[in-house]
Amino acid sequence: MKKLAIIILSFISLQTACAQSPGAAAAYIKENYTKYEYQIPMRDGKKLFTSVYVPKDQSKKYPIMMDRTPYSVAPYGDGLYKSALGPSSHFVHDGFIFVYQDVRGRWMSEGIYEEMTPELENHKTNKDIDEGTDTYDTIDWLIKNIPGNNGKVGVWGISYPGFYTTTALLSRHPALAAASPQAPIADLWRDDGWHNGAFFLVANFGFYPGFTNRQDDKPTQRRGIQFDPKTDDGYDFFMKMGPMKNTNDKYYKDTIRLWNEMIDHPDYDQHWKDRNVLTHLHDIKTPTLVTGGWYDAEDLYGAINTYKTLVAKNPQTPVYFAMGPWVHGGWSRGPGDHLGDVDFGGPQGPHYREDIEFNFFSHYLKGTPLNLAPVNTFETGKNEWKTYNTWPPKNVVDKQLYFLPGGKLSFEEPAGAKDSYDEYVSDPNNPVPFIADRNKTMDMQREYMTADQRFLKDRKDVVSYQTDVLTEDVTIAGNIWANLKVSTTGTDADFVVKVLDVYPDTVSNNKFTAPNVKMAGYEQMVRSEPIRGKYRNSFEHPEPFAPDKVTPVNFELQDILHTFKKGHKIMVQVQSTWFPLIDRNPQTFVNIMKANESDFKKATERIYTSKEHPSFLKVRVLE
Template structure:
């Protein structure tokens, strides 16, 4: 299944679960039980934001608001055109809420100029000092005064970009906002979604931005951006992007400098002030609203956003109810479907309905309607053993830091190497033959790459493997993982990709989701992975060149997991220097890669050191 197609459907219609015109029992229920209104709600600076409001026809009681602010359109437009489903899930629709959908500033039918991840302001001294927080405040204030039969309480939810707008809703600090659920929220676009430690996520973004860019001016429109497919008729994304050449060719050959948001990314490869202004995490203090942060362990889009939004909220707002839910899901996977598997990996049952019924609905129902509630602060799914776990805080307090060392001979161990003799693994990285991230990459990011079998790389000489002996007892990792590498290169820049893999025993049996021609015996399931553009090893805002041949530390976070490597399995770590076309290719020269020419790509020889004097290891938390 093509990841981007799924994501575009999700993002453009996550609040409705379907596009306009869809039928079914939910659609009939909405029309029978709700009346739709459309408003242009004025903001403090005079701009008006287009807002659709669905009000229960039964006016015998008062209802709380449930609001979704989105850059993906509140369509369908027109008072007689109804969404086929409303609310986070069907339980909300049937229980009765006033549902509010709003096109954010500068998008679709709302006025203003759109800013990607609008910079938030700490102070608002005049009516011209506006951001998503003030827009949310003004919207809530207007709704309370102009929509009849409300109970004075507001909840906000949203997934992905709407998750970001849910986070910024917290910054409105409106007293009526009593509950919010940022789900897979973008938190820091440079670190979170488009860029991963400076490496650009090419496959995920190349086809996305043309469709995302429905307008670049202050003229409201219902027009959608055109889905860009320069490779119609071919699914070979690896060869397409290889033939495309350098990143500057995205404009030279295709976009022609017509997409402002794309150009902003190409013009800001470093973590400069442009991106620092768009990091919403630094503003998450003095929050009084009960918050449920939701994410998926296999969210290829905004894993960082969910985990770090929770961690910052919990740390900076100790007296506020902050909840955290993480399941074995892809981006938005909890909102639809069953969540019973990803690719070949079986999660032992349906996990998404459990979240929708017992966590999401229970949370909002309690804070907006006063229903009983007794939910742990942290509810997470432990992959590997397929069990839900609850904790008071994340990461769990009992998890203790340990190091997993890379040893000579491809060994991996919790015991450090004893020899001071210089040992290393050496390989040639050739940008003309980059390591594929998936067995058969298409034009879009594959939604199951994060659990995919890594045996397709067995013959690659530019993928270095370390693994433990067969485990004699279960090993559970809970919390973030840090790669601590000692490396050298003959070039002046290099990418480093680290993957943590669960190697199944040869006795492992196929399950009902196992793909044809795949055997789960000796399966190499990727559990966590991350990339790092080496020139940012000393600071994301201050790139620095490698000195050829000099040993250098490269340290970066792989983000959190809760996974048990079962007795009889092995833990494997793979290190490589390309991951194509998931991330763009590094020229392996110290330069602005976004502006590089096709002739700038050079081969380089890389080393990973494994001796006592130059330790390479993963810092993990063992539960």
């Protein structure tokens, strides 16, 4: 959600995936579609601004494809057309009615905006409204008022519009025939805000000023004002900013309501529970295609858990899952053939757009044949598409990858009974950077998810464990759980766990390799995740560490489908800062959003590697 520029790009630049030039694609739309604008009334009397593009050829009826968005349905006005329609050009040329709607409280729609509007289980009066009811009322109006529709509606959307697609399922309107939540936000606290309690700083800080174009009930085309830090060096900027409370003291001055909601609710309290849409995904009858990218730095959790929840709670409903080697929204545009230095073996986006997405909607909205496996996933490492009936696949075996003395990593458990450990000093005033080039740290830099970690080789506050050279391929399919045994001299601590694929020294550069990089010995990050230690037992009720006491810290690193090939090594790195991707932990038990500079202290962290206190990753290995 938070990379607004990327989100907007995914909707205004779909034509890059077309055979036509952007100009030709825009000309085709004007020649073949007529645009209409409506204010559609909701049950509580509010009206939502809606643009409708209808094929000029009225010799047949068409299904409706709808996208509900907080990012504007611009351009507004008669004679002003979008330059791209639908999820891809396949839809434009096949013929659909395309509908775009500003959601309640955004842009030209009436109402007050709420971030991830809480869904209601019961709607007893016309005042009981949420995104589900707004979608129901919109679909109902469209079916009754747009000439030439065939009575079937499909909904799709990426990121925040992905959330609105999920809530469209909750409308349970009988005309809703298909939906595709793509990189959907599912739980705002867990997707974009906090990862296991660690606040994603650069993903959120610069987002809210530009996103906040209005905080009232007055429709407007006015855009928000982007925050200008006057530097690309986020590491330096945020170090000079100081504690999190200075975001308001120095910059926002308590003027941005949505930012203050983040600051005022650091724990997983009722505010965030109300914004977890997963709890409502029951009694769903609509066929659904959930889409995500293995390297989505924003809403990976949402895609994976929306799919898993839908399957678990709605076993009779057709639910499909597509996961490719993409960044946030990367499947919707461009070739999708690499990320940073890592080559995915050719274009992977076109396969999704034509063979998966278009076929899915065409089948459920137009009745065309469908030959689509329930699960379509891209296996990174081998760079191959795989199909399964379930996710994770059934033919996996749970195994433990143990951290051993001497920096070893093995599927064999530690043998020694005597306590062994690795320790490092974590200094919040000298945090570990999350990418090598600090001049690119004012933004999240999506490439960090596959980036070479050798730039950290001289850091004393990063510990590494690696296997011997693999004698056969090892494929991990499913989620990874970190099971750490740690101690700290402080009363709070973050722990970041990164899983790396270490290439052999014989690997050659590929066409995407940066000039200053060698793929020989490359330490590619495959999956990574932090936890704020005070949330180790409960996201709702943080608790301090007892200094110097061995303590279990267990958390999920989310799913992968990756093959560590024969001749490679598996490496795991552990550290306690990751800046400014996540904010600094003072390492004292305080409300970090309100902390003072004096609260920040050095602490010594230990990672235990003994039989008595084993640290390991629980992984699912494909047989």
